[in-house]
Amino acid sequence: MKDQRASPRPIRTNKQRAALTPSPALAYLAPWLSIIVASMLPGWVIISAGPLIPPLGYLMLVAWRQLRPDLLPVWAGLPLGLIDDLFSGQPFGSAILLWSVTMLALDVLEHRFPWRNFVTEWLVAAAMIIAYLMMSLEIANAGGGATSLLVLAPQMLLGVLAYPVMGRVVARIDQARLTRFRVFG
């Protein structure tokens, strides 16, 4: 695998490079861990009186799925949604259901429209985010809430705008994922 990091590094001989190898654990777990952290993060940054911060866990999931379609299996929505449900405040099961449906929907979309670019991916992600927030609201209201759709408008806008930024974050993590470490022994 090619090391693409731009930071200046000491020049190594091929033999020295061979002694450095990417950690399989980090390479495989990075997408999962980053989505889990993104699920927990919004709760910690501020205590807000209204829903404002976009669902970062969901944004991260869609971004990983679109940037590196081969890394996350199509069933990833089940375990990752379960963890998101523990922190989001939604009725339990909401994210398991919606994230699983998202993974299947993105799979179908990719099948129908195999060639894609930045704009189409952003449009697809925006539609996904807005649909996800509306479905989440329906579920939360079915669970006892009575919030109007208007309250969600700023969150939807922020979510759609934050998506490309999330894509850059995912790209960074994707590079760091293959960091080479010195192996001892």
Place this chain on the structure above:
Amino acid sequence: MAPPVNRRSGNSRRAQYSRFYAYVAAVLGVLVGGYFLLTSLGNHAGFSWARGAAADVTEPVARVTTATRAGADSGIDTLAGFATWGSQNAQLKREVALARVQLAEAAATADENRRLKDLLHLSTQDPHAVATAWMVASSNTSSRRYATISAGSNQGVRPGMAVRTSLGLVGRVLETGHFAARVLLITDSESKVPVRRASDGTPAFAQGLGDGTLQIQLLTLGINPLKPGDAFVASGSGGLYWPGTPIAVVTSVTRDGAIAHMLSDPGASELVEVEPLWNPMDDPSLPAPSGPPQVAHPLPHPAKPAKPKPAHKHWL
């Protein structure tokens, strides 16, 4: 343009099976999610053990971010203070002069109150906080308004207890873990607090709207007496919230009530107090219920004193 993913599994039976089972697992995820969702919609307290455990495990990390958040807030306040100190100083001096007069008046009123209460054999009762805690997290992405506090059943926190700051009511405890508890904020659309207007005791309900404001619903019909600036406090009816806890101030009047802002903005309140359950029947300082009218001859079956009400369920 990104190239399409190679979806061909070829002749490898193993690759074909693994693709097939991945889709089976994905559909299973949809079914499992739907099943959990139906279960938790029917029973709100379901899976509270899982949420409690998750809150317990992440509480140390959340606490670190709380400290950072508090530091950032006070730093911004300090910087903002430099810009406005001159005019603010003059304004504060005027306010202090006014407040001194009002304080003397309030002291007189408090003294009068005490004497009147003595006459009625009522004692002033202040709730003794069960625990002090940090607000460590909140449900920022969901339309429901929950927060997590850094005290749980180990600190004596129980479901139903009121959570407040020095400024006013924040919410009530829904579920407890060992070191953390989940709080339903009063701005949640499911929270309904019985309130009264501080000035004259007009009864109302304060229901959350989910965006930091509260809808004040008057209990009495007729002309809407509310004005912007009216303060509402908890009335204590129905138990749960200690009477007199400040709740909200009216910002705009609607046809049949008003929209109010909560006094204790959860965004600005890092430290909260958990108050014990308020149950009017448990209060020894209240006079005994009057009971059946006294008659000259003794009754064959003396009326038993009213049984204390069981602890309130937290779902109203």
